[in-house]
Amino acid sequence: SVVKRAAAQVAQHDKVPHPVGFVPPPPPCPGKVRYFEI
């Protein structure tokens, strides 16, 4: 029989796990707010 798998499940299976302690890089822009945001 043919089984249809959800794409998301496949993606999850194929994804390489990040090493412990991995911190994703911050988005390049916009930068940090130095005082406060209006």
Added chain:
Amino acid sequence: APAAPPPPLGCDDPEAEAAAEFAVSYINGHSHHGYKFALNRIEQIRVLPQGADNEILFLELDLLETRCPILSPTPLVNCTVRSFTEHAVEGDCDVKLQKLNGQLSVLASQCHSHADSSEDVRQLCPDCPLLASLNNTEVLAAVTAALNDHNSKTPDAYLRLLEIGRATIQHHPAHVVSVEFAVAATDCTAEEAKDNLEACQLLPEDQSNFGFCTATVVTRPSQDLQVDCQLYGHQVPALRTLPSFPGCSTLPVLIEAIALSQDTS
């Protein structure tokens, strides 16, 4: 395989921050009105390589108004950014720079400033005074009263108004008009000005004394007037072309838009 292109420059990268600091210094150095502005956030940066050691940078900057008048000799690093509850003013700037052999130069810049919304200030601080229009009659009356009061009490040079920087009006619990304005010394004493005010001229550029006054005028429940004027001493600003009373248009016009030969658009 060809070498991968370098990763895009991030807004918090040291190179981006250096370019932004350079741009802010340029903007403050070329503005003749209002207050100095400090960098709050780099919104965007784009780099266009032009060849070896040559690139064009486009920056979008978010600035905040400080308490230092533009003519103040205080370095920007020592200028306090106005707090949110003081009814902050923000500046949005687009700047085009060139980095040639490691040297930055500004090719074009354009800035617009606007005050925070009154609703935002009210929400956080219901009793905080809000910015008033610079041509508000109460504001103009307060500036006139404050300058007259100062001139009547000092034997030094008669001071003339250059521009009103900001003004707030508080209604409760007392009715208080607070004003800040830039002044310039004239070649008259206050006594001489009494006799012939029209003859009093701003001192020549190389001798001019510029200064800044803050004043509060209370009208209710009782009347009171407090004025404090500080003169900076000799400056080299390009203020000679300014009228003595530059119209006092409504906010927000605190950063002068600077249009140079090359436009970022």
